[in-house]
Amino acid sequence: MKIAIVNLGQIVTGDWRAPLADGDSILTDGDRIARLGAVSATEAESADIVIDAGGMTAIPGLIDSHVHITFGDYTPRQKTVGFLESYLHGGVTTAISASEVHVPGRPRDPEGVKALAVAAHKCFEGYRPGGMTVHAGSVILEPGLSGNDLGEIAKKGVWLAKAGFGAFASAYEYAPLIAAARAHDMITTVHTGGSSIPGSGAITGDHLLALRPHVSFHVNGGPTAMPDRDFERVILDSDIALQICTAGNLRTGLMCASLAERHKAFARVLIATDTPTGSGVMPLGMLYTIAHLASLGGVPPERAIAAATGSNARVYRLDTGVLAAGKAADIALIDAPEGGTQETALAAIRNGDIAAVGAVISGGEPRFVGRSRNTPATTRKVRVAKCTLPRDFAASAH
Numbered sequence: 001m002k003i004a005i006v007n008l009g010q011i012v013t014g015d016w017r018a019p020l021a022d023g024d025s026i027l028t029d030g031d032r033i034a035r036l037g038a039v040s041a042t043e044a045e046s047a048d049i050v051i052d053a054g055g056m057t058a059i060p061g062l063i064d065s066h067v068h069i070t071f072g073d074y075t076p077r078q079k080t081v082g083f084l085e086s087y088l089h090g091g092v093t094t095a096i097s098a099s100e101v102h103v104p105g106r107p108r109d110p111e112g113v114k115a116l117a118v119a120a121h122k123c124f125e126g127y128r129p130g131g132m133t134v135h136a137g138s139v140i141l142e143p144g145l146s147g148n149d150l151g152e153i154a155k156k157g158v159w160l161a162k163a164g165f166g167a168f169a170s171a172y173e174y175a176p177l178i179a180a181a182r183a184h185d186m187i188t189t190v191h192t193g194g195s196s197i198p199g200s201g202a203i204t205g206d207h208l209l210a211l212r213p214h215v216s217f218h219v220n221g222g223p224t225a226m227p228d229r230d231f232e233r234v235i236l237d238s239d240i241a242l243q244i245c246t247a248g249n250l251r252t253g254l255m256c257a258s259l260a261e262r263h264k265a266f267a268r269v270l271i272a273t274d275t276p277t278g279s280g281v282m283p284l285g286m287l288y289t290i291a292h293l294a295s296l297g298g299v300p301p302e303r304a305i306a307a308a309t310g311s312n313a314r315v316y317r318l319d320t321g322v323l324a325a326g327k328a329a330d331i332a333l334i335d336a337p338e339g340g341t342q343e344t345a346l347a348a349i350r351n352g353d354i355a356a357v358g359a360v361i362s363g364g365e366p367r368f369v370g371r372s373r374n375t376p377a378t379t380r381k382v383r384v385a386k387c388t389l390p391r392d393f394a395a396s397a398h
């Protein structure tokens with residue numbers, strides 16, 4: 001399938017170093033972006049589908065790097081079916097599992113946690129609820145696991161490892177397992193802040209600096225924050241990615257973003273939701289945190305979007321999250337919400353409004369064109385100007 005998106009008002013790339021691109025159109029071919037900026041009339045003519053963006057803003061599909069996946073499109077914590085499809089209507093096209101800790105009765109022994117990670121990974125290899133790409137299967141590091149165990153599941157495809165909910169007496173005991181996971185080329189993540197499960201102790205700056213994971217999960221608390229003084233140390237004394245979560249502490253999230261900016265470490269700032277959790281199912285969580293950083297934290301909106309897209313992709317080694325030729329065709333069209341005070345999507349975000357999503361394309365396929373069932377309506381109108389396929393891309397009213 002080839003899609004031409006024409007009549008764009010602005011293109012946000014997702015690359016924090018060069019967050020805006022010139023041009024007014026995008027051409028996709030299969031699951032890739034074929035051309036960005038200037039699509040010729042002949043190329044648009046050759047497309048199966050032409051989407052007239054009506055002056056809206058294109059951004060990469062958002063990447064939520066902290067989603068509490070279990071199995072299927074279901075969250076046992078909030079007893080809700082269809083949450084991933086609902087998140088896609090918030091502009092999210094990629095969800096990365098924060099480990100399958102919410103599976104009821106989850107196993108805690110080495111064979112059990114290995115099997116859980118392998119099963120979750122395989123269950124989502126070809127399953128895209130609502131068009132969402134899901135990277136699942138994050139092994140929960142527990143006592144008794146060995147480096148060989150991690151090597152065994154790495155061979156089966158598992159590439160995520162999570163420290164924080166294991167039955168260790170001290171968080172320092174994760175260190176050898178994190179080192180082993182890294183040796184098997186896994187992306188390692190550590191719960192940060194107060195315990196979100198009763199009985200597990202707080203994880204603070206000292207632990208992060210000793211454990212050296214790739215990512216500090218909810219650096220701003222999940223939901224309880226570590227001491228303020230630890231943020232600058234983690235920024236200055238490590239290269240750990242700083243994942244700011246919607247379901248965390250807002251004040252320390254803003255503080256962390258501004259400290260990262262001051263110390264030229266903004267590339268390490270990632271946005272994620274840490275949902276569904278006790279904080280609920282939050283389909284617009286990514287858009288909220290983007291708006292919070294831009295309106296309260298002084299982060300330019302296009303850079304906040306980069307933290308939610310290209311920076312997540314770089315840290316997690318994903319071939320999406322950036323609008324450029326050759327990258328995955330995961331694209332959201334956003335706009336100023338109808339009835340607001342601002343003219344464009346970026347101005348609305350700077351104003352603290354939630355951007356309105358007008359269309360989402362993931363894996364090179366339009367998932368809906370017209371109106372998200374979760375965001376406010378767009379100011380401008382997007383329409384399918386041409387479609388040679390027997391398909392209807394209007395969002396069904398749920």
Ligand SMILES: [Zn+2]
Pocket residue numbers: 066068098222274275277
């Ligand atoms: Zn979490």
